[in-house]
Amino acid sequence: MGARIGVGLLGLGTVGGGVASILLSPQERHPLVADLELIRVAVRDLQRPRPVDLSPEQLTTDPQTVVEDPRVDVVVEVIGGIEPARSLILAAIKAGKSVVTANKAVIARHGGEIAQAAAAAGVYVLIEAAVGGGIPIIEPLKQSLGGNRINRVSGIINGTTNYILTRMADEGAAYEDVLAEAQRLGYAEADPAADVDGLDAADKIAILSTLAFGGGVDRQSIPTEGISRLQGEDVDYARQLGYGVKLLAVAERMATSEASAEALALSLRVQPTLVPSHHPLAGVQGVNNAILVEGDPIGQVMFYGPGAGAGPTASAVVADILNIAGIRQASGGDGRLDPLLAAGSWRSCSLVDPGNVRQRHYVRFNTQDAPGVIGRIGGCFGDRDISIQSIVQFNASSAGAEIVVITHEVDQRRMDEALAAIRALPEVSGLAAHLGCL
Known part of the structure; x- marks a missing residue:
């Protein structure tokens, strides 16, 4: 057994509970999981029933105490939203702690600020769980595909809308009826706007674009249309013409006279899209996600799997913790920042005129x-x-x-x-x- 690595958890909801469950049951997992110790957990209500067995000393309603605890080496943020998540992440970085987060909203809007702070402090901020749930896409874009010239990243990256569109196509069901069923099943929130209006997918494609093309874009400038106005007859007509309808998020390199190695012109968009029945994304059904990466020289590669939920997302969170833990142990607890592993960018990117x-x-x-x-x-x-x-x-x-x-x-x-x-x-x-x- 190596040196113990203390983990502080901000949030014990669906994903946080899944993370805690993995950390508290290391048997038959990677040996390094046994070296991870769950130190403190921040929750909103101390009296609420918990999905895992924790001692009173481990629980607190003050997330700042988790960030400041000297026994905590890695802070895991799974509370969601912009604030206080952003401030807590920055506070953890300032305290010299690495961070693992599943928060796509914060990273899409403040990823540059957070990456700069992490680089200055010499710590890691890992975000595998922010896009695609359990699908490993962040690390492949940063490392495995790093030798490629990425031309396009496109995909189905919101499971709620894909579930709704699958039901509409297979059963001819009305949008409102399927949305209500998705809410009953827990696939959609009581306020489903982030999903059905395409906002969640826009956050995620902003993150994927930064990793694929090496520079951030203005999240608020991404043209975004969801499925809330989609009518059943269009799904039916598309089927008759040999297409399925998917909510696609797309980021692609544009050939413009202004583009250069230093400044890259990109097109990003989220919109309902007809997908030919023979296309790799056409067969992605239900709550599953799929991300298609097109580059040179690799060609096309697709990452497919469950895009949300306690198990898949917690799996990605713990993988990031293990990544940090492995480096700490290999370097005797004083690992230097690896630019391929850390979040960051190296060029200026801008969105082209939508016209x-x-x-x-x-x-x-x-x-x-x-x-x-x-x-x-x-x-x-x-x-x-x-x-x-x-x-x-x-x-x-x-x-x-x-x-x-x-x-x-x-x-x-x-x-x-x-x-x-x-x-x-x-x-x-x-x-x-x-x-x-x-």
Whole structure:
């Protein structure tokens, strides 16, 4: 047995309880788990029933005492939210303690500040659990794929929305009904906005982008659309046309005249997207996550697995603790900071003008069932040199019709111009849906 490594835990909810359970039952796990000692745990209510057996001396309602305890070597933050989590992480760093966190909101907004503080203090801040639950994606991006020129990272990184979309596709269920069921099952919060409005996925793609491309971006500037306005008929029409609908988060390198080795232009977005049935992400069902990394020379690699929950997320947290513990023991307790292991960046990145972003589009229009309307819609696209892959009319009747168009790749600015012209046609009563398309 090596030297004991003290762990302080901030939060004992779903993830914190899972972490404590692993630390308190090291049998048949990696031998290093037995060297981890859970010293102090900060909770909100001392009287609340606990998922693990802890002594009164281990529990406190003051998280600052956990951070300041001299016996604690690694502080684990799993309370979530921006504050007090950010302040506690910075306080732990200032006290010379490494930090493990599952907090994607803090890292997406304050990751640069935290990384700089950690580098100055010579400690680690590890974030494997912040994205993808139990899927190992953070360390591969920092280390295993470090020799690649990463071109694109895309994925399904919110299990709640993927569960909802899977049910809508498989059963034809209405969005509101499936959301209510997800809340009953505990997949969705009572206030599901962070999930269904795409905010959680935007936090995560901001983190993945920083690691993949070497520089942070402004989280608030990421174009973000969730699934709360998605209608069942679009899921059905997509299926008939050979696609599934997924909430995709995408970060990709853009070829611009301004890009250089020092300053890199990126496009980031979160949006409901049609995914071809043969695409690697199309088969990701239920609450699972998947992240597709495309680079040179590796090509495509996909990371797949459970994206949330006590077990998967706690697994990632403990893996980070073991990473720190292994270095401490190998160096006799005085390990030097490894830049590949630590959070950090090395170049300036910026988001391109959204109007210059190119992708394929799915649009659905409500129209009159009148002769020539398809031709006039097609003409609005053609006048702007937008090539159409398919244009299909559904549900024609005396009450009107629905016309679905899938375009080839086009920049957003020309697409917006075409949509404005189409909405002005007297036969068109409205743009009913507008989704991305791979």
